[in-house]
Structures are given as structure tokens and as C-alpha cells.
Amino acid sequence: MENFQYILPEIFISASIMLFLLVGVFKKNSASLIYNLSNISLVILLALIINLSSLDTIYLFNDSYLIDNLSNYMKIILVGSGIFVMLTGSKYIQVINLNKIEYPILILSSILGMMIMISSNDLIVFYMGLELQSLALYVLASFNRDNLLSTESGLKYFVLSALSSGLLLYGCSLTYGFSESTNFDQILINSTEFNYGTTFGIVFILVGLAFKISAVPFHMWAPDVYQGSPTSVTLFFAILPKIAALSVFIKFLYTPFANMNDQWQTIIVFISIASMIFGAVAAIGQKNLKRLIAYSSISHMGYALAGLATVSNQGIQSSITYISIYLVMNLAFFSCLFMLKRNDKYYENIEDLSGLSKKHPILSFSLLIVLFSLAGIPPLAGFFAKFYVFLAVIEQSMYFLAIVGLLATVVAAFYYLRIIKIIYFDPEKEEYETSHNLGLKITLAISTIFILAYFIYPSGITEIVSKITMI
């Protein structure tokens, strides 16, 4: 029984979910109450995880559950961004009438699923966590059920995601069949010799994971789902599943398949290059901001994967740093998006930003900072994210990857500049509302200042991340 203290966060969040469900069923009109309670429970969850994070590596339940530096860090940024996602979206879901009890409960359940994914050290536990988060996400994507786009995105996400889960499961079973174990460490020990079965297993598992992280060529769902889902859910999609999937990527590549790196390295390099280029090129023609950010996140995932392709601790750490900075930039971007409100209607097309800078100088300045940061222009945080990745990539003499990646940033810079042009150079339009809820303002302020001032003390994140070693 003493093991249970280590999974206290998971137990706590499961208990909260059940409690909130009961409260929601028996108490009328309790949607706002549950929303706030969920947020508080996330804060407590974060505190619990941070409390555990000083411990060493701990194996639980027949080595099927693992708590180490990687899982702790990933859970912290996961739950941390979860809190901000809830904060920014609270007003939005009230305005578009989505304030139902299921909404926060689904978010909490998918966070629980992601936490299990991140900590899993066994194929079966991993799959359980994955499905828990996916099922919650299917419902969230179509949560605005009166909206055609939202239902379409939910259905699309469900069909494609189920397919990828199937592939993933097939990969898991192949791996199990050829390495005679579902435990990650055991798979590593048993797969010292090359065999086709495990190689196929790797490919299928990577395809499934690439789908979850929306990397090319398994990205097709992302633009539609991003556009169709309610914006608060899009923000959730843009950050949390990516953190979980990247963490599982690291886990799979560097624990069970660490010996097979000559098999998977090429795949990762290909996925990474394809994502960087496709994300950059396809975003150029977009008119909808949510769609554009979908393509942008595809290309960002390409950079995060580039770090993983290096087979070095430096590379893993750079990817983790990348995703940490990426999530802050996305929080800032979506906070700006939530502020484009006029007469209870939210605007999400690029033209709606036209001439924003004249009436809303602070909002436009934040957007300017975020967009230049997304484009990776120094001295903003986005530059350092890319810098660390390319530092790791060039260390391994992977010059092709580095040069293609950097050239893709130039292409990507074009569409970020286009938004800046519309904000700053174009004629102005009607004014937007200026009163926003406090959570939204705080999120925007914190994330913008983080991006802007990152260069003053860039060692902060790297020092924490440098404790994560896999090799």
C-alpha cells in the first residue's frame, strides 16, 4: 500500500472527477461551480506533483508505472498549462453557451489520461492512458454540437484517431509478440538483435504517435479539428495532447527501442523535415487564424521532433525546452484570439485583425511579440527554442536537417509577417470590446512577458531540463 503515495496526484484527480460528476448530477445549475472547482483541483494537483518531483526514479506496480524526472517535468508543464487553458477559456464557454458540467470534467479526465500516458512504462498501461485522453478529446472536439463545423471536426477526429489507435495497437501487439514482454525495460533487454517484427512494431507505433502529435504525413485531421472545435478546445488541442504525445515519443524511442535507433532515426528525420516544410508552406494561404495556427503547430512539432532524431540527451532536452516555450507562445496567441470579441461574437479570421494596432495598441503589441517569437526571431523566446534544437542537431553533424529546418523558418516567417502586416499596416476596422476577465488578462500578460524577457535569464528552463537524461 505504501506505493500509493507516489500516485497521489492521479488518485486525487480521479477522485475529483467522480466527485464533480456527482455534484453536477445532483445540483442544478452547477456548471460554473464545477468549472471553478476543477480549476482549483488542477492547482492542487500541480502542487502535489511538484511535491513529488524531488524524488528519484520510482517504479511502481510491477515496473509498469514510472515516475522520474521526465514524467515529473512533463506533468508539471501539462497541468500548469491546463490551469491557464481553463483560465483563458472561462468567459468564452459562457458566451457561446457551452458552460455545461461535462466540459471541465472531460478536460480533467483527458488530463488524467495524459498523466497516465506520461508515466506509463508498459504497453498496456500506456494504451489505457491514451484511450482515456482520446475519448475525452473526441467529445470535446464536438462539444459545440449545434455547430456544423464542430460536429464535423469531432467525427473526423474520432474516425482518424480511432484508425491511428488501431495502428498503434497493432504495433504494440507486434512488439509484444517479438520481444515477449509488454514492459518497456524488458522489451529493451529482449530486443538486442534485429528482427523484422519489432521493426514493423516500431513503424506502426510511430505512425500512431505521429498522428497524435499531428506530424506530416499524419496531420490531415489537425486543420479541420482546430478550426471546427470551440476555440477553448482548440487551445487545449494545441498544447496538452502534444506535451503528452511528445513525452511518450521520448519514452518509446529511448526506452524500449533505444537499441534500434538506426531503424527509427530515418523515420523521425523524415517526419520532422516533412512537418517543418509542409507546415510552413501550407499555412501561407490560410484565412482562418485557428487553421493557420494548426499548420503552424504542425511545423513546430517538426522542430520538436528534430531534437529527438539526434539520439542524444542534448537533443531530448532541446525538444522538451522547445515544447515548453511552444506552449507559452500558444497560450499567448490564443489569449489574444479570445480578446477579439464584439457584441458576444468571437472573430477568428485574419482580416478581422486588420488595423488592430490603432485602437488596441497593447493587444497588438502582444500579438507582435508572439508572432515574431513563433517565427523564431531573436531575442524572443521562440528563437532560443529553435537555437537549442539546432545546437543539438548540429552536434550530431546532421547538417541537412539543420539547414532545411532553418530555411523552413524563413518560409514560415512569411505568414507570421503577413499577420503582423494586417495588424499594423492595414486600415482599421471596428473596435473590439476591451473588458475581459481577469484570468485571460493575467495569462496574456504572463506569457507575453515570459516571451519578451526570456533572453534575460535563459538558463532557467535549461537547468531544470538538463536533469532529464535518457541515455
Added chain:
Amino acid sequence: MNFPILSSLILLPTIGALFILFTKSSSGKYQSSKYVALFISLANFLLSLYLWYVFDKNSVDFQFVENREWLSGFINYKVGIDGISILFVILTTFITPICIISVNATIKNRLKDFLIAILIMETFMIGVFCSLDLVVFYLFFEAGLIPMFLIIGIWGGERRVYSAFKFFLYTLLGSVLMLVAIISIYWITGTTDVEKLYELGIKAEYQNLLWLAFFSSFAVKTPMWPVHTWLPDAHVEAPTVGSVLLAAILLKMAGYGFIRFSLGLFPIASENFTMLVYILSLIAIIYTSLVALMQEDMKKLIAYSSVAHMGFVTLGIFTMTQQGIEGSIFQMISHGLVSAALFLSVGVVYERQHTRLINKYGGLVSIMPRYAIVFMVFTLGALGLPGTTGFIGEFLILMGAFEKNILVAMIASLGVILGAAYMLWLFKRVVFGKINNQEFKSMKDLKTFEIITLSALVIPILFFGFYPEPLMNSIEASVENTLNMYNFELINNLASKD
């Protein structure tokens, strides 16, 4: 540790910008923020003059070095100056207040934002010239794109969006390869500290590719033919002050980079690629001078003349002679002053008549006599008449070139003639001749603030033209040191081959 004078130079404009950001003006005209900006930039100028005064001109070491831990473990924030960089720092701090004084002539809307952009820009420009670490250098070098993009895009002319994008993407494309090279240098040598790299040297086998990567960035920024096309667009569309900053300082970053990094870090590669630079420089000198002859737009003409002048600069640097490099540095300072002055002069008439077409003007000498005089000084400075700074630079560069390669020097000398041709022709068509346009008769002569800014530029152009000693003194030791290191590396390399 003494007072961190360089960091204060770098940070002061940003502090001023923050100050302006948080002030509100009840009238909405933000006149007071203009005075704040002017005060800050003048303070910075005085600080840099003080720096020049206490600077030890006989020492070849980097002075006022500050070294702080920054990216933990591997990259330090390191700044310092030698005799070469201090001149560029002073040029920057000198041009910025002039820009701020001339702001209200050209900037009609959003003055506050513009002042913030200029001050932030000043921070980045000083940072470029002070940084002694490749990553810090890259950071400042690239960061300058953001305010310049906004300056061109928000306050520019009709085709401003196209020009701003072209400027941004060209420069970014050139620079990303430099980033790859910088990171490679880190993994090859284990440091990006410029001083340490000078000592360690970089192995000959890597130098060619690294040189090319740096070259791609500097060539775009210089700009060298054939990647110069962003410059005329950017200049024409930028507001006057933007053109001044662009021509006077931004272009100098690349020339400075050539001396500091290309020559200093990759001597063997620089020797290998000398001919390439000669040819590109000669094409720049001759071809763009011819193009300049054909221009109908005054700003475009000056923009093309900038390309030609920068052609002289790159030519001079790669002669690898004391005269050539000193000449190049002198030419950069001179061009910084003269091109700033020319763009301001064009701004003066543009602000009155809203056209930059040469054939609309004519006979300005009888309408605006004072203007005609200063414009003449600048024209003569641009074509390199003895007695102006332009002459000394070009003369030294040609001297260096004759020592190395007579053919190259002779072709380059043709450029001097062409330069005289287009500048004098411009002057003749604008200032002399008949008054083409009767409306222009009512044009007022120079206003007070125009007299201040333009005469502030006339004085150094003439003073250093007659008495270049103070500038030469400052750069001599550093250039000699650079060349000694360069030759030492070359000889070492030859010895190791035998």
C-alpha cells in the same frame, strides 16, 4: 569590475523606450516623448564620446570587456570594443539623435511608436558593434530586423508592404545559414567567444564552408551584387529617417562583420575567396553606378550609389592591406555620414513637394540657396572630392588595391568617375537649371531644425576630410593587429602543409 559602460550604452536607449512607452500625453501629440528620446540619445552620444576619450588607442586588445554567464555553461554575454568598433558605436550614437530631430518633418502619425522603434533599433545596432560572442552578435544582428520591418511597413510609402517583406525575408534567409555556421563553430572549437576563437583558430578544412555561410549573411546585408535588390526598394519606401538609419548604420554591420569575423576567424578561406569578392565588388561598383545614372527617383539613385560605395568597402577589406582596410573603415564612416545627409536632403524637398522625381525639380539654387550649399557639400562628399571624408576612404582603398591587383584597381577607379558622373548630374538637374515647376517657387528654405541636423553632418564630413588623424589613430593599431593575426595564420597554414 568597473562600471559596465558598454552595457549602459546598449541598454540606455531601451530604458528610454520603456519610459516613452509608459508616458501618456493628454494632447495626443507626444511632443514630450520626442524630447525624452532626444535627451536619451544625446546622453548616449556623450557617453560614447567619453568612451572614445578614455579609450586607449595604442592598445590592440579589446577594452571595457564585460563577461557574464548567460546561457548557463556554454555561452557568455560578452561585450568589448577595439579601435574599429568604437568608431561604429559613435557613428550610431551620432546618427540617432539626428534622426530623432528630423522625425517631425516626416512622421505624421504614431510618433510615439516611431520613437520607441528608433530607440530599440539603436540598442540593437550598438549591440552588434560591441558584441564579442558570436551568438550575442547574431542575436543583435537579427533582432534589428523587427524594428526596421515596422519602420518601413508602418511609416513607409505606397509599396511599403512589399519592401518591408523583401527586406525582412532577404536578410533572414541570408542569416539563417550564419546561425548554422555559428553553431558548427561551437561544436568544432567548443566556444563562440571571439577572443578565444582568435587564439584557437579554426581548422583549415572547415573554413571554406563556414566562410561561405557568414558571407551569405553579410553579402545580403552589405548589400553586394546580386543580392542588393532589396536595398533600393527598402530605401525608396522607407520614411526619410528609416532610410538614414538603414544607409548609415545597418549596412555597416556587414562591413564590420567582414573585418571582425570573415578576416579574423577564417583567414585561409578569406584568402581563397578573395577573387570572388573582388569580382562581386567590381560588378557592384560599375554596374550599380550605371544603374544609378539611369534613375529618375532621387532616393533610388542614392540607394544605388550606396551599393556602389559598399562595393568599394568590400573591395578594400579583401585587399588585406593596411591601407585597404583602413580605407574601408574610413569609407564606411564617411558613407554613414554622407548617405545620411543625402537622404535627409532629399527628405527636405520631399517634405515640401511630395515628389522625389528628379525631373520635377530644377533651379533650386535660386529658391533655396542655403539648401543648395549643403546639398553641394554632400554631393561632393559622395563623389569623393579631396577635402571631404569620401576622398580619403576611396583613395586608401584604391591604394591598397593597386598594391594587390592592378587590373582590379583600374576597373575600380572607373567607378570613381562614374560616381562623380551620377552625383554631379543629379546635382545639376535638381539644383541648377531652369525652374521646371512654377509651384516650387514658393518653397521655403531650410528650417531651423533642418539647419541643425544638416550642419551637424557637414561639420564632420569636412573636418575629417581635412584632418582624418583622430579617426585614423583610433583604427590603426587594431587594423594592424587584425592583419598580423591574419598573416600569421596564413603562414602557419602554409608551414603545416609543407
